[in-house]
Amino acid sequence: MKKAIAALIAFLFFLMFVNILNSDSEEFKGIPKFGEVNLTERVSNKYISKSVSGDSGEIVYGKTENAESGSANMVTSIVVNYRSFDTLGEVTVLFLAATGVAILIGGGQRKSLAISVNPIVKISARIIATLLLAFGAYVFIHGHLTPGGGFPGGTIIAAGTLLMLVADDKKRTSKLLKILEGTMGFLYVVIGIAGLLVTGSFLKNFLPTGTMGNLFSAGLIPIIYSVIGLKVGAELSALLDDFFAEEGRK
Amino acid sequence: MSVISFIIGIVLVVSAIIAIEAKKLITSVVMLSLASLLAVVSFVLLKAPDVAITEASVGAGLTTAIFLLTLKRLGRRESE
Numbered sequence: 171m172k173k174a175i176a177a178l179i180a181f182l183f184f185l186m187f188v189n190i191l192n193s194d195s196e197e198f199k200g201i202p203k204f205g206e207v208n209l210t211e212r213v214s215n216k217y218i219s220k221s222v223s224g225d226s227g228e229i230v231y232g233k234t235e236n237a238e239s240g241s242a243n244m245v246t247s248i249v250v251n252y253r254s255f256d257t258l259g260e261v262t263v264l265f266l267a268a269t270g271v272a273i274l275i276g277g278g279q280r281k282s283l284a285i286s287v288n289p290i291v292k293i294s295a296r297i298i299a300t301l302l303l304a305f306g307a308y309v310f311i312h313g314h315l316t317p318g319g320g321f322p323g324g325t326i327i328a329a330g331t332l333l334m335l336v337a338d339d340k341k342r343t344s345k346l347l348k349i350l351e352g353t354m355g356f357l358y359v360v361i362g363i364a365g366l367l368v369t370g371s372f373l374k375n376f377l378p379t380g381t382m383g384n385l386f387s388a389g390l391i392p393i394i395y396s397v398i399g400l401k402v403g404a405e406l407s408a409l410l411d412d413f414f415a416e417e418g419r420k
Numbered sequence: 421m422s423v424i425s426f427i428i429g430i431v432l433v434v435s436a437i438i439a440i441e442a443k444k445l446i447t448s449v450v451m452l453s454l455a456s457l458l459a460v461v462s463f464v465l466l467k468a469p470d471v472a473i474t475e476a477s478v479g480a481g482l483t484t485a486i487f488l489l490t491l492k493r494l495g496r497r498e499s500e
Contacts, residue, residue: 317469
């Protein structure tokens with residue numbers, strides 16, 4: 171009986187979504203069909219052509235200098251430049267979640283293994299973890315040019331740390347991780363306040379944006395994404411480290 | 421393209437239903453991981469590489485690891 175009701179509700183939701191997606195017609199304006207949106211009459215066009223505070227002409231990759239937002243990756247230019255305050259909130263949410271995990275299960279002793287980890291496993295885990303750390307750093311440093319950014323980069327770094335934790339005899343990471351995390355969170359707010367002091371609005375880009383498509387371009391964006399990447403990486407590594415603590419023993 | 425995305429969509433929905441209905445929690449975790457992997461493929465087909473790379477690292481990678489570690493902690497008390 172329960173399952174029949176659940177299936178009925180799911181079917182009704184399916185019908186609702188199909189109806190909403192097909193709702194665009196002559197007399198009733200609904201959600202436009204996939205691929206048939208006229209972007210020029212929408213607000214998002216302003217963000218895509220980087221002309222929110224005035225028309226800045228055509229944007230050409232590798233040629234345009236001092237664009238409003240110098241990031242070649244459109245998503246990054248919105249996430250870290252136009253809507254950077256949202257990202258600060260996201261980082262805060264992740265910080266609170268990691269703090270909750272640390273309060274609930276962190277701080278216990280580690281279980282000592284009867285047999286130490288095989289040296290072959292240890293050394294190959296170290297090699298792969300190094301590659302993962304380098305790839306994570308690449309993803310967040312190139313966040314303004316290629317897909318990716320601080321959050322996926324930090325998560326890839328945490329995956330490398332997980333590999334090191336599994337292959338480690340003592341199942342411990344460095345205590346410096348929490349210090350790094352706190353410093354990076356502080357630095358993000360300091361960058362925001364510096365923008366407030368220099369330009370008059372919080373988190374505004376006050377560095378020159380340079381030629382679009384270069385590694386050293388887009389002003390504050392690579393700096394903020396590196397800060398976010400290091401913060402998320404340290405945070406999630408410390409969170410995974412908490413999971414290896416033994417229950418009930420301090 | 422449309423045939424591939426149809427197949428991916430159907431397998432995604434089926435794996436999500438199995439993840440809800442499975443008796444063993446470990447099956448749910450594996451099926452959830454499969455669902456996020458297929459979501460990554462469909463994001464790439466929809467030309468959203470930013471979302472795809474985040475989903476691949478967070479949804480398919482770290483969330484599965486955290487769920488497995490949580491299951492390991494639960495395993496001592498709850499016989500599932």
